[in-house]
Amino acid sequence: SKQIELASRPDGMPTKSNFELSEVSISPIADGEFLVRNQWMSVDPYMRGRMKDGDSYVPPFQIGKALEGGCIGVVVESKNEQFVEGDQVLGNLGWREFWKSEGQGVQKIDAELAPAQAYLGALGMTGMTAWVGLKRIANVQPGDTVFVSAASGAVGSMVAQIAKANGCKVIGSAGKQSKIDWLRDRAGIDSVINYKETTNLSDELGKMASKGIDVYFDNVGGEHLEAALDHMNDFGRIASCGMISTYNATEPPAAPRNLFKVIAKRIRMQGFIVRDHMNDYEDFMRDVSALIRSDQVVWEETVTEGLENAPDAFIGLFEGDNLGKSLVRIG
Ligand code: NDP
Numbered sequence: 001s002k003q004i005e006l007a008s009r010p011d012g013m014p015t016k017s018n019f020e021l022s023e024v025s026i027s028p029i030a031d032g033e034f035l036v037r038n039q040w041m042s043v044d045p046y047m048r049g050r051m052k053d054g055d056s057y058v059p060p061f062q063i064g065k066a067l068e069g070g071c072i073g074v075v076v077e078s079k080n081e082q083f084v085e086g087d088q089v090l091g092n093l094g095w096r097e098f099w100k101s102e103g104q105g106v107q108k109i110d111a112e113l114a115p116a117q118a119y120l121g122a123l124g125m126t127g128m129t130a131w132v133g134l135k136r137i138a139n140v141q142p143g144d145t146v147f148v149s150a151a152s153g154a155v156g157s158m159v160a161q162i163a164k165a166n167g168c169k170v171i172g173s174a175g176k177q178s179k180i181d182w183l184r185d186r187a188g189i190d191s192v193i194n195y196k197e198t199t200n201l202s203d204e205l206g207k208m209a210s211k212g213i214d215v216y217f218d219n220v221g222g223e224h225l226e227a228a229l230d231h232m233n234d235f236g237r238i239a240s241c242g243m244i245s246t247y248n249a250t251e252p253p254a255a256p257r258n259l260f261k262v263i264a265k266r267i268r269m270q271g272f273i274v275r276d277h278m279n280d281y282e283d284f285m286r287d288v289s290a291l292i293r294s295d296q297v298v299w300e301e302t303v304t305e306g307l308e309n310a311p312d313a314f315i316g317l318f319e320g321d322n323l324g325k326s327l328v329r330i331g
Pocket residue numbers: 044045046125126129150151152153154155156173174175176179219220240241242243244245246272273274275317318319320321322323324325326
């Protein structure tokens with residue numbers, strides 16, 4: 001079975017030399033086990049954090065060991081009653097062709113509602129991150145002005161549309177004209193900023209948020225957070241989901257320089273990790289499935305072909321290559 005290992009820890013932006021394709025043999029399955037052949041895997045910005053050594057909310061990847069992450073596969077052999085040959089499953093052992101399991105943490109998926117890989121995106125952790133951040137952390141209300149950064153990405157594109165469906169005015173930022181067009185034409189959001197083409201992000205945001213910002217869904221941190229703080233309304237809420245602009249930093253980030261505004265404006269800023277909210281999974285599925293059926297939520301996938309190209313897909317996240325969810329199709 002082919003797999004991708006962490007060859008070395010990146011210093012700054014990851015490069016292909018940090019990864020190595022290797023081949024391992026898998027021993028026959030024992031009683032209670034089943035064998036899965038991966039069809040899809042997810043690449044996610046949080047994996048960059050796991051490439052560093054040290055304490056975080058998930059343990060670091062080990063050098064010389066295969067990486068891990070969300071994946072969809074098919075059961076090809078089973079000695080487990082719960083999982084039979086042909087079942088499609090969601091697991092956490094991406095970055096490889098085959099894996100064995102006794103079923104812990106593995107979920108069967110229903111490919112009727114949506115294609116299987118959507119369980120890595122809109123119907124999976126990605127969609128749930130958007131939903132939890134808006135509903136449970138920011139307590140979004142109709143009439144709110146919501147600003148979301150990395151708005152055309154996997155999480156951001158769901159945030160933008162769920163907020164619209166909840167009666168909000170939505171402002172998004174992204175780094176490419178094609179993404180700006182998608183946000184306006186397909187996601188139907190109110191205003192979009194190409195942050196790579198603005199000389200002053202805060203001024204631009206101020207023009208679009210004429211009544212201020214009630215909710216900032218932060219995927220980016222740094223200058224985006226600073227700009228949002230400038231235009232937050234009193235008692236606004238910030239859902240701190242991610243800070244991708246800092247993940248490859250070799251020096252501490254300069255912005256935000258205006259964090260005192262959290263106090264002056266009585267802002268409630270809360271970080272969250274989606275996995276703490278698994279009790280909300282059914283509410284999320286009910287809500288988002290309804291939005292999908294009523295065409296209020298659509299999604300995009302950027303698909304990279306071949307396990308061997310997974311490092312490129314991963315690195316591409318930091319270069320803005322993806323529209324919507326970045327996925328790798330395996331085999
Ligand atoms: P995305 O699909 O949004 O991919 C990353 C995107 O971020 C890129 O396409 C790029 O788009 C943008 N980006 C990359 N580098 C920068 C930069 N330096 N400054 C500004 N924008 C940048 O990934 P996800 O949707 O999977 O993740 C989005 C965020 O959510 C991440 O911060 C991630 O860590 C976080 N997250 C948090 C979770 C939680 O439980 N708290 C769970 C899942 C994700 P562009 O063209 O706009 O630059």
